[in-house]
Amino acid sequence: MGAPVTIALDAMGGDHGPSVVIPAAALALIRHPGIRFILVGDAARIEAELSAHPTLAKKSEIVHTDVAVAMDAKPSQALRRGRWKSSMWLALEAVRDKHASAMVSAGNTGALVAMAKFCLKTIEGVDRPAIAAIWPTVEAECVVLDVGANVGADSRQLVEFTLMGAALARALFGMEKPSVGLLNIGVEEVKGVEEIKAAHAVLKEAPLPIRYHGFVEGDDVGQGVVDVVVTDGFTGNIALKTAEGTAKQIGAYLRAAMRRSFLARLGSVLAQGAFRALKEKMDPRQLNGGIFLGLNGIVVKSHGGTDATGFACAIDVAYDMASSGVVERLASDITGFHAKLELEGAA
Known part of the structure; x- marks a missing residue:
């Protein structure tokens, strides 16, 4: 068996926050017993939800912050005000610093795109993530x-x-x-x-x-x-x-x-x-989870209004991607493609 997969969750993102994210993580843990979580957000609210899921609590680390990106915030404002301390940013930071293999958020899509690109950077040779x-x-x-x-x-x-x-x-x-x-x-x-x-x-x-x-x-x-x-x-x-x-x-x-x-x-x-x-x-809900491609890390965007079943499916996608080495394969494909273009241009 490979090393355990750790996934960082933006517990404050979406319309429902920890009341959906924590039960969803519990569902994902049943399907993937080796998974571990970094739960980022208001510690008091997270712990209140975790009290009903003792098995999940043993597999989770809580990173406290009381700052959350509003669902209606403009991406530029979110990047300026939420950087370094929001639950969304800290979850991305966990991926950047190799503490987590992937992150999942149901938060503001525009803010997540802006923050993910700023925090993780795009793979060399990729103009824009998708x-x-x-x-x-x-x-x-x-x-x-x-x-x-x-x-x-x-x-x-x-x-x-x-x-x-x-x-x-x-x-x-x-x-x-x-x-x-x-x-x-x-x-x-x-x-x-x-x-x-x-x-x-x-x-x-x-x-x-x-x-x-x-x-x-x-x-x-x-x-x-x-x-x-x-x-x-x-x-x-x-x-x-x-x-x-x-x-x-x-x-x-x-x-x-x-x-x-x-x-x-x-x-x-x-x-x-x-x-x-x-x-x-x-x-x-069974196919919930928009996958950010082209970044130096795995980011999955869940629908903001989904329930625990839908968010758990987004966690499943993140787990599958982290287990399959998709970022490394993509970086290799991009590098090879641009190398071929350079050779053809020189010819």
Whole structure:
């Protein structure tokens, strides 16, 4: 067995703070008995929640701070006021100083992006970090990035996102050469903005450790056409929120339909097993956790309003990434790619 994985948790982040973070850590500990935690936040509130989880208390260290980043704080303000002493910053610092293998926060996304980049720095050769999401598909799951770290992206950044997403797919899905597609408004090569077409041209020719599929459209994502879908953060975030909203809408339609008549209610009882499987497949909590890629450390962003089940899933993602060496693999891929570009340029 390898060394125990320690994860730093921003206990004050999100809408609920320790009342969700601590029960979530207890759930994650059941699934990963070797895990250890650094719980960062108001010690009195953390200890009050830990009193109900004695096993977790034995596996946890508390780092006290009474400063928390507000959910509506501007990233620049959070970075200026919350640096050095907020629960978010101290959890990131634990990763930077090698006291923890990863950190998880449900706090302010913009603040977390700014602080993570400032504290951990980007991997050499990476222009901007990206946030990746694990997306359910008809086939299995796929990686989609960027889903919110950057409003836009140029062709170089899209190629870097491709390498990041492929490294994550290898780590989490165990595939050596993931298939990758660029999200576009059509599959024809003449369609799309210039940045996407330029990235497409590079990916077609560059000797990368991927299987480049080409352009994919929005309806291809859920069909599992490729293992990794690459786009800019503006488009990716809209796609993510639209998919989550659609899942909730379908769930509401099904519940209403099953209550419409006696026969419908009877049918719902008979099909309980199938509906339970569908609910689990469509439950966004089961895939909670936006993964920051391109940093010298592992950072996972949980939804701010999630419950203990959702936050525990974000901890699971952090644990899997820490156990798989994804940061080291990504750094190697990025270094190799830029070395090849330099050789081709010299030639």
